[in-house]
Amino acid sequence: MMYEVAVFLVAVVAGAVASVTGFGIGSLVTPVLMLRYPAPLAVAMMGLPHVIGTGIRWWRLRHHVDMAVLRGFGLASAAGGLAGALLHARAGAGLITSIFAILLVVSGLAGLTGFIRRLHFHGHTAWIGGLVSGLFGGLAGNQGGLRSAALLAFPLQPAAFVATATATALIVDAARLPVYFISKGSGLVTNAPMVALVAAGVVIGTFAGERVLTKLPMETFRRVVATAVLLLGLGMLIGGSWR
Secondary structure (H helix, E strand, O other): OHHHHHHHHHHHHHHHHHHHHOOOHHHHHHHHHOOOOOHHHHHHHHHHHHHHHHHHHHHHHHHHOOHHHHHHHHHHHHHHHHHHHHHHOOOOHHHHHHHHHHHHHHHHHHHHHOHHHHOOOOOHHHHHHHHHHHHHHHHHOOOHHHHHHHHOOOOOOHHHHHHHHHHHHHHHHHHHHHHHHHHHHHHHHHOHHHHHHHHHHHHHHHHHHHHHHOOOOHHHHHHHHHHHHHHHHHHHHHHOOOO
């Protein structure tokens, strides 16, 4: 029972974090699920709660999506993420995860120092930035952190930032969720109560985090996102990949 309570509380925190930074649900909850379930099943179990939380976040913020950024960076990031996910099984997981973690640390530091804002992604550079961030995220099995880090290069207000990151994540979720049901369908059915518990926590956290998002000044918001990216990178370097 204590484990279930812990999973629920982590899911609430993850949903709130994702509402503010545009990522965090899978990054925070999956390692906790892996304490009891095999890694492939834990990842699949996060599929439905992730798409539910992402879908709610997108619906609430859909009017803030920056369509120009989504068409360039967002679609390229989604395509790169799917390509990276397909290559994930063939890649050297340890090396890729280390490279990915270092990229997160560097991106987080660049965000905190303001350097990343000097990149000014636009046009072809937006497509390249989206593709590269998505590719490495897909290879490492954790796309949200690097995607949000790259989005710091765009002059987006907090709501537009999270909305655009969320819309991109939803595209990826729509493509990968059927794969989870096909490959791990029986395991998902068997563990449906845990999946439902995680989904409930994510939903509660999503609505709670939205209130925080609306109150954050622009500069504070950027520092929060950059710090979250930096901590994720350090966590991956210290603890290794959760996949």
